[in-house]
Amino acid sequence: MKENPLRSAAGIPVLLGLLAAEAVCAWLLFHGIQTGRPMLVVFGIVLGLATAFCLLGLYMVEPNQAAVVSLFGKYVGTVKENGLRWNNPFYAKKKVSQRVRNFESGKLKVNELDGSPIEIAAVIVWQVVDSAEAVYNVDDYEGFVHIQSESALRAMATSYPYDQHEEGQIALRSHPVEISQHLKDQLDERLADAGVTVIDARISHLAYAPEIAQAMLQRQQANAVVAARTRIVFGAVSMVEMALEQLKEKGVVELDEERRAAMVSNLLVVLCSDRPTQPIVNTGSLY
Helix, strand or coil, X not given: XXXXXXXXXXXXXXXXXXXXXXXXXXXXXXXXHHHCCHHHHHHHHHHHHHHHHHHCCEEEECCCEEEEEEECCEEEEEECCCEEEECCCCCEEEEEECCCEEEECCCEEEECCCCCEEEEEEEEEEEECCHHHHHHCCXXXXXXXXXXXXXXXXXXXXXCCCCCCCCCCCCCCCCHHHHHHXXXXXXXXXXXXXXXXXXXXXXXXXEECHHHHHHHHHHHHHHHHHHHXXXXXXXXXXXXXXXXXXXXXXXXXXXXXXXXXXXXXXXXXXXXXXXXXXXXXXXXXXX
16 A cells, blocks of 8 residues: 555635525525526535535645545545635545654663663654555554654563674764664664654653662773773872883983882882872982
C-alpha cells in the first residue's frame, strides 16, 4: 500500500455554485406553490436534494495534513491541497496529520549488556510520510509508534554496557551520538511499514536502578581513583627518569646503584604521596 496523489476540486467555487443552486430551488418551490404548478415544486425538491447531497463532498484540509480517500472500502488516493476541497460525495475521507510530532517514552527498567539493571528513557521525534500506509498497514499508527519505540529502546539498551570498560567500546553513557543513531536506525526499520519516519531519537534519562545505584557509584569512584593514581604514577616515573638523566648528563653527582635506587624511592614517595611530605635535609657528609 503506497500513497497515491488524488486531484480534488477547489471547494469555494463549488460551494458558491451549490448555494446558488439552493437559491434556485427555493425560488422554484415558492413560484410553483404560488402558481399552482406541481412540476416546478417537484423539480425544486429534486434539485434541492441533489444540491444537499453534493454538499457532503466538501471537506477541509489543513496545512501539513492529508485526506485519505476511499470508495466503498477501496483506497482511491490522498489529497494534500490545503483549504476547502470537493470530491465525490460517495468518497469517505480520513484525515492524517503529517506534522512533526514527538513524545518521551516512560522510564524503562532493563538489563544492560553486563546484566546490571538500569533505567532508560528516550525522546522520539517522528512524522508520517506516507498517509496510505499509516491508515491501512496498521490498525492505529500512533499506538504502533509508541509500542515499537519502547521495544526498540529495550533492545538497544541490552546491546551496550552502561559504562565503557575497554578502549574503543561503545557505551550508553559515553557515546550518546552513536547510541542515538543506532536507536534511530532501529526505529526507522520497525516503523517503515507504518509510513512513519523518525527524525531524531535521543536518550533523555539514563541511570542505574535504585537497588544498585549506590554500589555502582562506589565502583565508579574506585575506577576514578585508580585512573587518577595511574596518571600520577606515570607522571612521577617520568619526572624521576628526567631528573636522573639530567644529573647524569650534567655530571652533577655520580650515584652507585644503591644510592640511585634510594633516590628513586625518595622521589616517588614525594611525588606520589597524597599529603605534603616533610623532607630531611642532610647537612653532613654526602651519604
